[in-house]
Amino acid sequence: MPDTAVPPAGASILAIEARGLAKHFGDVRAVDGIDLDVPRGMIFGILGPNGAGKTTLLRMLATLLPPDAGSAKVLGFDLKESPHEVRGSIAMTGQFASLDEDLTGRENLILLARLWGFRGQNAKKRADDLLTAFDLADAASKQVKDYSGGMRRRLDIAASLVVTPGVLFLDEPTTGLDPMARKSVWRMIRSLSEAGVTILLTTQYLEEADQLAARIAVIDHGRKIAEGTSRELKAATGSGFLHLTLVDAARVEDAELMLEEITGNKPQRSSEGAALSLMVDTPQNANRALAALIAANIELADFSMGAPSLDEVFFALTGQITEPKNAEGDV
Amino acid sequence: MDDTNSTISLIHAARPPQPSALSNALVFGWRAVLKFKHIPEQLFDLVMTPIMFTLLFTFVFGGALSGSTGAYLQYFLPGILVQTVVFNSMYSGMGLSTDLGKGLFDRFRSLPIWSLSPFAGLMVGDILRHLIASLLILIIGIILGYRPEAGLIGILEALLLLIVIGFGFGWIFLVLGLVMSTPSTVMTMAFTGIMPLVFASNIMVDPATMPSLLRAFVEVNPVSLMTTAMRGVMAGNITAVQLGAALIAPILLTLILAPLTLWLYRRRK
Numbered sequence: 165m166p167d168t169a170v171p172p173a174g175a176s177i178l179a180i181e182a183r184g185l186a187k188h189f190g191d192v193r194a195v196d197g198i199d200l201d202v203p204r205g206m207i208f209g210i211l212g213p214n215g216a217g218k219t220t221l222l223r224m225l226a227t228l229l230p231p232d233a234g235s236a237k238v239l240g241f242d243l244k245e246s247p248h249e250v251r252g253s254i255a256m257t258g259q260f261a262s263l264d265e266d267l268t269g270r271e272n273l274i275l276l277a278r279l280w281g282f283r284g285q286n287a288k289k290r291a292d293d294l295l296t297a298f299d300l301a302d303a304a305s306k307q308v309k310d311y312s313g314g315m316r317r318r319l320d321i322a323a324s325l326v327v328t329p330g331v332l333f334l335d336e337p338t339t340g341l342d343p344m345a346r347k348s349v350w351r352m353i354r355s356l357s358e359a360g361v362t363i364l365l366t367t368q369y370l371e372e373a374d375q376l377a378a379r380i381a382v383i384d385h386g387r388k389i390a391e392g393t394s395r396e397l398k399a400a401t402g403s404g405f406l407h408l409t410l411v412d413a414a415r416v417e418d419a420e421l422m423l424e425e426i427t428g429n430k431p432q433r434s435s436e437g438a439a440l441s442l443m444v445d446t447p448q449n450a451n452r453a454l455a456a457l458i459a460a461n462i463e464l465a466d467f468s469m470g471a472p473s474l475d476e477v478f479f480a481l482t483g484q485i486t487e488p489k490n491a492e493g494d495v
Numbered sequence: 496m497d498d499t500n501s502t503i504s505l506i507h508a509a510r511p512p513q514p515s516a517l518s519n520a521l522v523f524g525w526r527a528v529l530k531f532k533h534i535p536e537q538l539f540d541l542v543m544t545p546i547m548f549t550l551l552f553t554f555v556f557g558g559a560l561s562g563s564t565g566a567y568l569q570y571f572l573p574g575i576l577v578q579t580v581v582f583n584s585m586y587s588g589m590g591l592s593t594d595l596g597k598g599l600f601d602r603f604r605s606l607p608i609w610s611l612s613p614f615a616g617l618m619v620g621d622i623l624r625h626l627i628a629s630l631l632i633l634i635i636g637i638i639l640g641y642r643p644e645a646g647l648i649g650i651l652e653a654l655l656l657l658i659v660i661g662f663g664f665g666w667i668f669l670v671l672g673l674v675m676s677t678p679s680t681v682m683t684m685a686f687t688g689i690m691p692l693v694f695a696s697n698i699m700v701d702p703a704t705m706p707s708l709l710r711a712f713v714e715v716n717p718v719s720l721m722t723t724a725m726r727g728v729m730a731g732n733i734t735a736v737q738l739g740a741a742l743i744a745p746i747l748l749t750l751i752l753a754p755l756t757l758w759l760y761r762r763r764k
């Protein structure tokens with residue numbers, strides 16, 4: 165990519181290289197020693213529940229927050245030694261829209277284009293090209309405060325592309341969007357990636373990480389608890405999950421106790437109450453679990469064996485049930 | 496953005512050369528001007544209270560305080576200009592607090608620009624606000640019968656002094672804007688702090704008529720010192736001592752709070 169800031173000679177093929185990054189707020193270890201290697205050109209996903217430290221991690225990488233410990237290079241530039249060069253090669257779309265509500269969409273983009281060094285008509289042209297590409301030409305002269313959530317998000321991402329960044333940080337790009345708007349942001353992210361932009365995105369949605377990211381780092385309580393492709397993460401959590409539905413919901417607790425005793429793993433109860441998912445290390449364990457339930461007269465309405473979903477991966481890794489998929493944060 | 500070809504041409508557009516710090520600062524000044532264009536009602540907020548004060552004091556209390564409404568207006572108008580500028584200097588602090596709350600400053604701070612250029616924009620906004628409000632009040636004063644003895648030169652000097660005063664007081668609210676979480680807290684603090692300074696001053700009433708304890712405060716109150724200087728400038732008889740006394744507060748505030756503002760801004764979060 166000749167049109168982005170030139171990395172120092174001998175820079176590695178990694179877009180981001182972080183070692184032991186940490187940030188504490190008082191007693192809260194928001195980020196507690198994270199290593200990260202993000203190859204150039206990849207969409208890399210950071211997956212974690214609310215409060216895991218995703219935003220703090222991104223803000224450090226974007227030079228907005230000085231790390232308490234550790235170091236990182238972005239496109240070969242060290243965060244501490246060359247923050248100005250890092251800023252020249254990145255763009256960040258924060259979790260909360262970073263736009264001027266009083267100005268129009270077009271004025272917001274012209275403002276940024278001028279700050280990047282576009283002059284006069286060039287700044288206007290750049291703004292108009294971005295508005296067209298992000299399907300906002302019709303709303304160009306409206307004040308941003310009159311934009312919908314999806315429009316704001318698109319403008320916010322467009323604002324990160326005024327100059328093509330070497331690395332684009334997207335902090336929860338679809339949180340709070342309706343499914344249509346979410347799909348459209350996904351398409352946008354994919355086409356940016358196809359055009360060669362390295363993207364580091366955070367998400368609370370397992371489906372989103374699965375859909376977009378070539379590699380995923382799962383973080384929780386400021387630590388990286390797993391990393392790999394979506395497939396590797398699934399494989400890392402044992403041979404699979406046994407899904408059971410009981411005829412009699414009243415016996416769910418009996419079944420839970422029994423299953424935990426046999427397999428050593430705690431079953432995950434679904435919200436309806438009568439369905440259980442159990443991580444099983446070997447098929448023999450699944451057999452023994454089923455046999456024990458039948459012996460105890462706990463009748464099954466249904467059962468199946470499946471490869472773990474990312475939800476289950478997350479459960480297996482953290483021992484926590486993730487938030488419901490449609491739980492939406494603030495816009 | 497569904498069309499990958501158009502994305503590619505967008506992505507591979509040339510990157511412009513890095514702009515100068517001055518150019519960055521001017522862009523933020525332009526943003527301040529745009530705000531006036533989009534929120535014209537802001538002007539109303541700027542001058543509504545001082546105009547009400549002017550009318551109220553001149554016509555209701557003026558006769559009792561100075562013998563005639565004309566004489567009172569002549570005494571009062573320079574002071575109300577000081578009061579207006581001191582109050583209006585809170586707007587950039589409120590603006591800063593709003594921007595910080597929205598994450599807009601995160602975007603600015605992640606750009607490779609001169610890190611203080613956003614403040615240049617706040618200052619441009621301040622200067623415009625002070626000029627617009629002062630001119631409107633002067634025009635109304637002149638319509639009501641106010642006459643600056645020093646003429647146009649007096650008015651120009653007065654505007655300059657007002658900008659210096661507003662610049663000095665502005666730092667208080669920039670600091671508040673950086674440490675307070677919401678713009679409305681900044682506003683409440685502003686009113687609580689400024690009210691006593693403005694009312695226990697020589698803006699409305701000659702301190703000679705006040706009890707001695709209050710008078711002792713009024714005579715050293717920076718707002719009084721600035722008001723005295725404003726009267727002198729507009730009347731064309733200001734002394735160097737009066738001017739110096741008026742500038743103490745703005746200069747001290749700038750010397751102490753400007754570095755504090757920058758320090759707070761740089762270490763934020």
Ligand SMILES: Nc1ncnc2c1ncn2[C@@H]1O[C@H](COP(=O)(O)OP(=O)(O)O)[C@@H](O)[C@H]1O
Nearest residue numbers: 189192194213214215216217218219220221764
């Ligand atoms: N500025 C701050 N001051 C104090 N605590 C903070 C601050 N920012 C984040 N935290 C805390 O750090 C932890 C991680 O937060 P964050 O990085 O925002 O997580 P995420 O983006 O994954 O939801 C949370 O416990 C949060 O409360």
Ligand SMILES: [Mg+2]
Nearest residue numbers: 218219220259
């Ligand atoms: Mg977050």
